[in-house]
Amino acid sequence: MMSSLLELRDLKVAFGAHQAVRGLDLSIAAGETVALVGESGCGKSTTALSILRLLDGSAKVSGQVLFEGRDLLRLPEPELVALRGQGIAMIFQEPMTSLNPVLSIGQQLVEAIRLHQPLDGAAARARALELLAQVRIPDPARRIDDYPHQLSGGQRQRVMIAMAIANRPRLLIADEPTTALDVTVQAQILELLGQLRRELGMAVLLITHDLGVVEQWADRVAVMFAGEKVEEATTAQLFAAPRHAYTQGLLGASLRLEQELHYRRQRLPEIRNDIDADGQWRFSLTDTALRQVIQPLAAGAAPLLSVQDLHVDYLTPKGSVHAVRGVSLDIAAGETVGLVGESGCGKSTLSRSIIRLEDSRSGRILLDGQDIARLDRKALRPLRRRVQMVFQDPYASLNPRHSVRDILDTALQIHEIRDRNERQRRVSQIIDLVGLPQAALGRYAHQFSGGQRQRIGIARALVLKPALVICDEPVSALDVSVQAQILNLLVDLKQEFGLAYLFISHDLSVVRYIADRVLVMQGGRIVEEGDHRSIWQAPQHPYTRTLLTAAPGNAYGRSVAAQPERLIA
Incomplete structure (x- = not known):
């Protein structure tokens, strides 16, 4: 049996009366x-923050955190400062909020190096260049003087990794290191972490809600619910035969690309969390249910939306960018079209041009046969209610100063629903339909969970009774069980109102479940299109195959990679 590098013994963390961690035992070997x-x-x-004593002063922490035999909870502050970054390092989920925006990445790397190593400025900069090359930042000599905002999300995460490994730590804590990244960038970051683990002999504590990532990269898994560890096993054992009902629920609610699940045939199982009469968290599982068969779309019907040869440019400090290059697509009434591709490929620019939040250079956008691409604001206004949008981050798109009632009522007033009683009726009806209590109408965005805020964002879009809803990464930041609830809700509302969706996501397993057709976008162009069966089973374009091969879990990707390559002329 391997000796433990890190051992948590009866770790408890409380914030006032709230018990955030309840007697956790966990060990990690070198x-x-x-x-x-x-x-x-x-x-x-x-748990991760308590290991390095990074919690604020309101936290009450007890138990033991043993690293190489020393209890970090009782370590003098100077010794703990010396340990951070050298013995134990941490990568955070959002590098943009962790990197200093007014310092170049080189300055920040040099600072991390010189804090623990007796190097002069020139030697530390040389080491920083080595680290940038090690984490595969292209052209390190040129990029070392860039600022965080000049890098892509994946490049910023690589810089965070370079800072974390700068002093060769024995333990790396990675807190959701790939959640917001595209599937190909995610695969690159995880492969990089695996390579560095082997080269440096590091242990890794990987915190994630992506079970596909866990299945591919972890040796062991510990499952937490309401502050307690409810199950621990090797990865193979946990995925083959989960023992605890909560683990079974998580696995059931988690979509994987190799599954042939589709919304037309089956609802997703959901985990419901509630507080019982004794103030304890409890969960319940809904059964996986066959959905009442949703009729296929009628062939030959005129499209609700038709985009024809659309070109969109936007200006940057370095000049004009041709972001959307001759895109054409149709969406029928009642159809869900999935749009996938990496960050920067033009997905969001395309969606914003369809809804006329950005102007196009040329091309047509036909809504119910009417070209809206060149309409002025006055002519466009009555048509805006026909196409609405649900955003990735509802907290950033909901006014924090307005109650939910005011947010929904304002949307109706802007679109000239003048009868107050009618507005009240529609607000009350939509809040019921999205599964929130009427009491939620008097509350504010910060008083809700992420999943509840997304329901409010959906309610705001649907209160206007649109025909088409553009969903821009609507579930990417949500836990798997909340993701299942939102996907089921979107399907239920689609049936209730006959909605069409343009569903944008970097999560291929979600798109496989929710979409009737799928469009693959690369470099501003649609490079492949197919129905929800053919595009996964027989991808035609090399880029589509690359996306599928990079998907977490990789069993599906390996089968795709083994197929003979087909090129489109």
Whole structure:
């Protein structure tokens, strides 16, 4: 049996009366990757922060955190400062909020190096260049003087990794390191972490809600619910035969690309969390249910939306960017079209031009046969209610100063629903339909969970009774069980109102479940299109095959990679 590099013994963390972590026992051996999984609020990140004593002063921490035999909870502050970054390092989920925006990445790397190593400025800069090359930042000599905002999301995460490994730590804590990244960038980052783990002999504590990532990269898994560890096993054992009902629910609610699940045939199982009469968290599981068969779309009907040869440019400090290059697509009434591709490929620019938040250079956008691409604001206004949008981050798109009632009522007033009683009726009806209590109408965005805020964002879009809803990464930031609830809700509302969706996501397993047809976008162009069966089973374009091969879990990707390559003329 391997000796433990890190051992948590009866770790407890409380914020006032709230018990965030309840008697956690966990060990990690040198060179081992242990995944800590569970939903938001279960105590994963609190556990990670408590290891390095990074929690604020309101936290009451007890138990033991033994690293190489020393209890970090009782370590004098100077010794703990010396340990951070050298013995134990941490990568955070959002590098843009972790990197200093007014310092170049080179300055920040040099600072991390010189804090622990007796190097002069020139030697530290040389080491920083080595680290940037090691994490595969292209042209390190040129990029070292760039600022964080000049890098892509994947490049910023690589810089965070370079800072974390600068002093060759024995343990790396990775808190949701790939959640917001495209599937190909995610695969590159995880492969990089795996390579560095082997080269440096590091142990890794991987905190994630992506079970596909866990299955591919972790040696062991610990599952947390409401601050407690409910199950621990090797990765193979946990995925083959989960023992605890909560683990079974997580696995059931998690979509994987190799599954042939589709919304027309089956609802997703959901985990419901509630507080019982004793103030304890409890969960319940809904059964996987066959959905009442949804009729296929009628062939030959005129499209609700038709985009024809659309070109969109936008200006940057370095000049004009041709972001959308001759895109054509149709969406029928009642159809869900999935749009996939990496960040920067033009997905969001395309969606914003369809809804006329950005102007196009040329091309046509036909809504019910009417070209809206060149309409002025006055002519466009009555048509805006026909196409609405649900955003990735509802907290950023909801006014924090307005109650939910005011947010929904304002949307109706802007679109000239003048009868107050009619507005009240529609607001009350839509809040019921999205599964929130009427009491939610008097509350504010910060008083809701992420999943509840997304329901409010959906309600705001649907209160206007649109025909088409553009969903821009609507579930990418949500836990798997909340993701299942939102996907089921979108399907239910689609049936209720006959909605069409343009569903944008970097999560291929979600798109496989929710879409009737799929468009693959690369470099501003649609490079492949197919129905929800053919595009996954027989991808035609090399880029589509690259996306599928990079998907977490990789069993499906390996089968795709083994197929003979087909090129489109």
